[in-house]
Amino acid sequence: MRLRALAKINLGLDILGKREDGYHEVRMIMQTIQMYDVLEIKKKKAPGISLSVNYPYIPCDERNLVYKAAKLLMDEFQVKGGVTIRLEKFIPVAAGMAGGSSDAAATLVGINRLFKLGLSERELMDRAVKIGADVPYCIMRGTALAEGIGEKLTGITQVPECFVLIGKPGINVSTRAAYESLNLSGIQNHPDIDGMIQDIQNGDLQGMTAKMGNVFEPGIIGQYPVIQEIKDLMESHGALKAMMSGSGPTVFGIFDSQEKMDAAAKILRESNLAKTVFGTRVFNRI
Numbered sequence: 001m002r003l004r005a006l007a008k009i010n011l012g013l014d015i016l017g018k019r020e021d022g023y024h025e026v027r028m029i030m031q032t033i034q035m036y037d038v039l040e041i042k043k044k045k046a047p048g049i050s051l052s053v054n055y056p057y058i059p060c061d062e063r064n065l066v067y068k069a070a071k072l073l074m075d076e077f078q079v080k081g082g083v084t085i086r087l088e089k090f091i092p093v094a095a096g097m098a099g100g101s102s103d104a105a106a107t108l109v110g111i112n113r114l115f116k117l118g119l120s121e122r123e124l125m126d127r128a129v130k131i132g133a134d135v136p137y138c139i140m141r142g143t144a145l146a147e148g149i150g151e152k153l154t155g156i157t158q159v160p161e162c163f164v165l166i167g168k169p170g171i172n173v174s175t176r177a178a179y180e181s182l183n184l185s186g187i188q189n190h191p192d193i194d195g196m197i198q199d200i201q202n203g204d205l206q207g208m209t210a211k212m213g214n215v216f217e218p219g220i221i222g223q224y225p226v227i228q229e230i231k232d233l234m235e236s237h238g239a240l241k242a243m244m245s246g247s248g249p250t251v252f253g254i255f256d257s258q259e260k261m262d263a264a265a266k267i268l269r270e271s272n273l274a275k276t277v278f279g280t281r282v283f284n285r286i
């Protein structure tokens with residue numbers, strides 16, 4: 001069985017506070033994009049999970065979210081036999097694009113189908129949050145408001161037609177470190193998430209992009225100025241807006257035409273500011 005695990009960007013990312021259990025209360029507009037890892041899942045007779053990944057430094061044992069997801073369902077349902085999983089990564093790692101979370105989501109969907117466990121999407125999402133706050137969203141996909149720690153999801157109408165340019169510099173940012181270095185009382189500009197939802201519902205791409213914001217940006221850009229350079233390059237070459245996704249360092253630019261995006265992608269590649277440059281579109285749930 002072959003599955004695609006799609007990446008996400010955050011069109012808006014706000015943090016409201018820190019809970020007593022250490023998690024942060026967030027308000028984010030999530031958007032799936034057409035950039036994906038590929039998973040190949042097969043049954044095997046011998047029990048256990050054999051995972052291989054086409055990417056150095058990513059663990060293939062219980063530290064991998066794919067392994068965790070497979071184990072969660074296989075243990076709960078006492079599945080006989082085992083699975084062999086081959087993961088091909090295309091989504092940049094530690095990049096703010098939920099690569100690992102999306103791989104875990106695809107694994108839950110795949111194991112459910114392969115062993116005919118009969119779980120509904122809702123039931124899979126309830127289990128997904130045990131693996132990570134973004135995993136339920138990666139099962140749902142599309143455009144959504146994520147609240148709580150990211151697991152309370154409300155679907156939003158799809159965004160107006162647009163083109164998304166991804167530019168990831170050759171640095172990695174740990175999500176945990178980004179949260180730890182965040183000064184909550186120092187956040188000056190909270191993005192207008194409700195206004196963005198209105199704009200999306202009205203099909204107003206200009207309005208939506210004008211309101212985009214990510215409270216992680218000032219702190220992370222302070223440490224890695226190349227992120228600002230990529231944003232500036234995209235915005236001076238046709239992007240309606242360019243912003244960092246999640247806790248970075250990936251930057252995405254929103255364009256209203258493919259020609260403009262392709263032209264900006266060429267210039268970004270020539271600049272050598274970004275290690276990964278990829279032009280794509282959003283993915284809609286329906």
Ligand code: ATP
Nearest residue numbers: 064065093094095096097098099100101103175246
């Ligand atoms: P998010 O947007 O959710 O913050 P991210 O892009 O910052 O995600 P990931 O690429 O998902 O981060 O993974 C970060 C770390 O998790 C890596 O250092 C990696 O070792 C570990 N990891 C575990 N499972 C996976 C996986 N399936 N794919 C990638 N990384 C994984």
